[in-house]
Amino acid sequence: MGNVPEELIVRHLQKTSSDEEEARLHEWLREDEQHVALFCEMREIMHSRNNITDKELSLGWDELSRRISRQMVFRKRIIPVWLRYVAATVAGIIVASSVWFAFRPHTVEEKVWVQNVIYNNNGIQKITLPDNSVVWLNENSKLTYNDHFSGEQRDVTLEGNAFFEVEKDVSKxxxxNTGNISIQVIGTTFFIRSCEEKHTIVTLVSGGINVNHTDADGNRLTLARLMPGQEADYNPVTAECYVKFVDTDYYTVWKDGSYRFNNETFATIARQMEHHFGIKIQLSPQLESMRFTGRIMPEHTIENVMEIIHRSRPIKYRITPSIVYIEE
Amino acid sequence: MKEDDYLNALKRLYKENFASLIRFARRFLPVEAAKDVVQDVFVEIWERGDMRYDDATVRSYLLMCVRNKCYNILKHEQMKEQTLHNIQLKNRLLELDYYVSIEKQIIDDEQMKHIYRRIDLLPDRCREIFKLAYYEDKKSAEIAQLLHLSTRTVEHQLYLALKILREKLTNK
Known part of the structure; x- marks a missing residue:
């Protein structure tokens, strides 16, 4: 190996070289792969001083396991069961994913699907689906969907409440699916509240949706075709579906996790609180035009909110399980 | 693989490779950035869930992940700073190009244990000068002043020390 520019290498390692010296070193390095090897090896020796300590090693692992537990994804392979999932509570959010094999008796073909089951038990969780549709899943709600939406349609199953912003795809x-009704969408934003044995309420913000009912024989019946601003209230017991116009503003702010109000009347705020807490509020007429500014956070209970309002204005209130009475 | 087994396998992978990966990344990036890069590599492996525990290839694979991340960061730096320090960055990138596999590294964890002893075995004068630069991070000019030598002599001795150590480590 010809002339080695010793001083250039040493100065580089000590970070005392000028730009001009760096340029000369660069030229020399480019001459030959052997030059690069020599240089790299010498730098490795010089830097071996910066070895890490055992303490750094264990601190690093602590940090890594913290990062991992934040996004714990469980993978489990189950053969050949219909659907099962494993779940674990991590920071209040449960994300589960399971793989199962679906055997088709008449073919030898074996298909692998990944079924994602997201159970959210704390706050509102924003989920982006494989087709870029976005779902804001409420507390104590469960969303199930196929990993790639590989079928002819994009099927998701909801138990609980969620706000949907669906990517438009006419072909798919x-x-x-919620209980025994299904909501067929093309590309739109809407909100669904569903509970077993209770009403399912679908509120459409924009776009268009069909609310369908599938009976035991698999026949599908369209119960309602919603227009923006309409809400369908489906009663599974009587199998009746009522459609009415509603104020959809609440749902668009709901997904952001907190409901803000800026100098709004008590009447408006009370209506939003009825939605938010799922209760009735009986507000005395004298208070209706009173104005407030503030916000309701996801962790707030009706008791918290009433106490805050009470602190700022001299009102009287009484909370019963179904109705809140507010008077002057 | 069960979740717990998977976590244990990751921990083992981490313990066996973290030190050498961080040593590598620190040659190219500031301490904090180097740590982040190495952590990111492990998090990504965890997320993808495709960890194959095969000692022969996994070490090299990890190093390549770290190397690629360092490369991207430096490349990005290079685009930000058009002229300033550009030549240093070029030399760093040239260096990263060299590391195409783990075999290019001459100091593994095993060698790391013997490096201090190897330094102690250097010829007297060479050792004295090299130790000041290596352990105390003194520059050539400072060492020259301390030992009443010319800077050029110090530089030559430092180069000599590196040359001897390199020969021992690579058996050249």
């Missing part, structure tokens, strides 16, 4: 309808 987006279907939300």
């Amino acid at each position: 309808p987006f279907i939300v």
Whole structure:
């Protein structure tokens, strides 16, 4: 190996070289792969001083395991069961994913699907689906969907409440299954509240959706076709579906996790609180035009909110399980 | 693989490779950035869930992940700073190009244990000068002043020390 520019290498390692010296070193390095090897090896020796300590090693692992537990994804392979999932509570959010094999008796073909089950038990969780549709899943709600939406339609199953912002794809309808009704979507924003044995309420913010009912024989019946601003209230016991116009503003702010109000009347705020807490508020007429500014956070209970309002204005209130009475 | 087994496998992978990966990354990036890069590599492996525990290839694979991340960061730096320090960055990138596999590294964890003893075995004068630079991070000019030598002599002795150590480590 010809002339080695010793001083250039040493100065580089000690970080005392000028730009001009760095340029000369660069030229020399480019001459030959052997030059690069020599240089790299010498730098490695010089830097071996910066070895890490055992303490750094264990601190690093602590940090890594913290980062991992924040996004714990469970993978489990189950053969050949219909659907099972494993779940673990991590920071209040449960994310589960399971793989199962679906055997088709008449073919030898074996298909692998990944079924994602997201159970959210704390706050509102924002989920982006494989087709870029976004779902804001409420507390104590469960969303199930196929990993790639590989079928003819994009099927998701909801138990609980969620706000949907669906990516438009005319060739692949987006279907939300909840209880025995399904909501067929093309590209739209809407909110669903569903509970077993209770009413399912679908509120459409924009776009268009069909609310369908599938009976035991698999026949599908369209119960309602919603227009923006309409809400369908489906009663599974009587199998009746009522449609009415509603104020959709609440749902668009709900997904952001907190409801803010800026110098709004008590009447408006009370209506939003009825939605938010799922209760009735009986507000005395004298208070209706009173104005407030503030916000309701996801962790707030009706008791918290009433106490805050009470602190700022001399009102009287009484909370019963179904109705809140507010008077002057 | 069960979740717990998977976590244990990751921990083992981490314990066996973290030191050498961080040593590598620190040659190219500031301490904090180097740590982040190495952590990111492990998090990504965890997320993808495709960890194959095969000692022969996994070490090299990890190093390549770290190397690629360092490369991207430096490349990004280079685009930000058009002229300033550009030549230093070029030399760093040239260096990263060299590391195409783990075999290019001459100091593994095993060698690391013997490096201090190897330094102690250097010829007297060479050792004295090298130790000041290596352990105390003194520059050539400072060492020259301390030992009443010319800077050029110090530089030559430092180069000599590196040359001897390199020969021992690579058996050249």
